[in-house]
Amino acid sequence: MHLLNVRTQLLEDFSDSPPYAILSHVWQSGEAHRFHEIGTPGVRQKPGYEKVEGCCARALQDGLDYVWIDTCCADANNSAAFSEGLNSSYTCFGQAEVCYVYLHDVEGGDSPEQQGSTFRRCKWFDRAWTLQELLAPRNVLFFTKDWEKIGTKAGLASVISGVTGIHIDALMHPERVSHFSVATRMSWARGRKSSKPEDRVYALMGLFGVRLPILYGQGETETFMKLQSEIMKASDDADDHSILAWRSVTGVSSLYTPSLLADSPDRFVDCGDVHRIPHDYWLEYCTQHSHSGVNPRLGFLPTCRGLQAILPVRPRQPSVLDALLACARGPGVWNGNKYVADLDYADIICIRLQVSIPDVHHYERVDEDCLGSVSIRDAQGFVLQEVHLSVPQQFSIHLDS
Numbered sequence: 001m002h003l004l005n006v007r008t009q010l011l012e013d014f015s016d017s018p019p020y021a022i023l024s025h026v027w028q029s030g031e032a033h034r035f036h037e038i039g040t041p042g043v044r045q046k047p048g049y050e051k052v053e054g055c056c057a058r059a060l061q062d063g064l065d066y067v068w069i070d071t072c073c074a075d076a077n078n079s080a081a082f083s084e085g086l087n088s089s090y091t092c093f094g095q096a097e098v099c100y101v102y103l104h105d106v107e108g109g110d111s112p113e114q115q116g117s118t119f120r121r122c123k124w125f126d127r128a129w130t131l132q133e134l135l136a137p138r139n140v141l142f143f144t145k146d147w148e149k150i151g152t153k154a155g156l157a158s159v160i161s162g163v164t165g166i167h168i169d170a171l172m173h174p175e176r177v178s179h180f181s182v183a184t185r186m187s188w189a190r191g192r193k194s195s196k197p198e199d200r201v202y203a204l205m206g207l208f209g210v211r212l213p214i215l216y217g218q219g220e221t222e223t224f225m226k227l228q229s230e231i232m233k234a235s236d237d238a239d240d241h242s243i244l245a246w247r248s249v250t251g252v253s254s255l256y257t258p259s260l261l262a263d264s265p266d267r268f269v270d271c272g273d274v275h276r277i278p279h280d281y282w283l284e285y286c287t288q289h290s291h292s293g294v295n296p297r298l299g300f301l302p303t304c305r306g307l308q309a310i311l312p313v314r315p316r317q318p319s320v321l322d323a324l325l326a327c328a329r330g331p332g333v334w335n336g337n338k339y340v341a342d343l344d345y346a347d348i349i350c351i352r353l354q355v356s357i358p359d360v361h362h363y364e365r366v367d368e369d370c371l372g373s374v375s376i377r378d379a380q381g382f383v384l385q386e387v388h389l390s391v392p393q394q395f396s397i398h399l400d401s
Contacts, residue, residue, distance in 0.1 A: 001092075002035075002073045003066035006056040010039045011073065012066070017066045019065040021059040022096035024133035024140075025051055026123050027195075028104060033076040051102055058100055068092060083214040085245065090132045090206020094174065099137035101130075108148045112159050119150060120163050128194040128203040135170060135177050136206060164188060165272050169334065178209060179338045180275050181327060182231060183242035186268035198223045212235055221263045223301070228261055232300055239298035241325035243273050245349045247371040260306065260365045260391045270371075273333035274349060275341040280324045286312060286384050294384045298326060305362065306391040312382035319355040321363065322372070324382060329373050340359050347373035357392050364390040 030047030
């Protein structure tokens with residue numbers, strides 16, 4: 001791991017890194033990777049280097065000898081090292097002693113608590129990579145363009161939650177981020193932007209604890225399909241039905257026609273309150289509604305045509321079923337292990353399936369613009385059934401790989 005010495009402003013390589021600060025910022029015009037320019041004459045006159053000097057000064061003030069800054073410490077010319085750096089960036093931010101968030105578009109004297117403040121409207125909250133840079137570190141300090149301290153993540157948690165839609169517990173307890181449902185975590189990425197479309201997806205790897213090969217040019221949709229494939233293989237999220245709890249969004253265009261799976265995190269725009277149903281309750285419910293000898297099972301199995309699942313279903317009209325997922329919309333509660341739905345106030349998520357291949361229980365999702373829900377008290381008439389869910393061909397390939 002390369003770190004910048006705050007006194008010499010030269011790079012040093014460590015196999016076991018010392019305590020360091022890390023910088024989060026929005027790149028501006030003229031900024032570039034300077035890994036091979038660090039220590040050369042004239043580098044301090046390059047665009048954006050004043051951030052480096054400001055970061056080093058602040059770290060020195062805080063008693064730290066090293067900083068990690070993407071423009072300095074990431075070798076973009078080494079594809080293997082760069083790919084590894086992106087895959088491990090969530091960990092890199094999480095292990096930092098402190099994260100300095102430099103806001104180039106916030107003036108001194110700004111009051112974050114006020115509606116319409118420049119802090120609430122700054123570009124940093126709209127960028128893809130800054131989501132993990134906000135969530136991973138425990139200690140986050142915000143600064144104005146003149147390095148005037150604005151506040152801390154903990155102190156501004158309610159303001160940040162209001163701006164981003166991120167659950168306040170995820171801001172206060174970084175170790176709990178992975179315990180929110182897939183749909184909830186996806187909702188935090190809605191509307192965020194990146195210079196390269198694939199980076200909207202790569203910026204989510206750390207939130208789900210998965211790794212991807214870094215390939216540019218394939219587009220956001222293809223990359224997002226790969227991400228979902230890895231999520232469904234991951235042990236912590238493999239049985240999380242909320243990955244299907246999305247809907248089409250007006251104004252979001254795509255060359256991909258959504259079916260069972262979403263093509264963008266934007267499809268989870270209103271899923272911030274979608275939580276897992278506790279396993280014991282779900283299995284008890286499924287057992288009560290298993291009238292055909294089908295045993296309840298969470299999770300999905302890949303098949304040559306898509307995914308196999310066991311879901312409670314009931315007929316809606318000829319060839320169309322309502323299918324319940326093991327997640328619900330409503331308040332979430334921390335059960336000591338995960339955030340789960342408070343079933344006294346939550347409604348079970350329901351998607352609509354249409355027969356694609358008769359007689360073999362093959363279905364495809366329909367009415368993607370609607371994400372239905374059923375009250376716990378009204379969830380009657382459902383029968384547990386094995387269903388085969390059609391997914392795009394390219395996604396099937398990713399599941400089998």
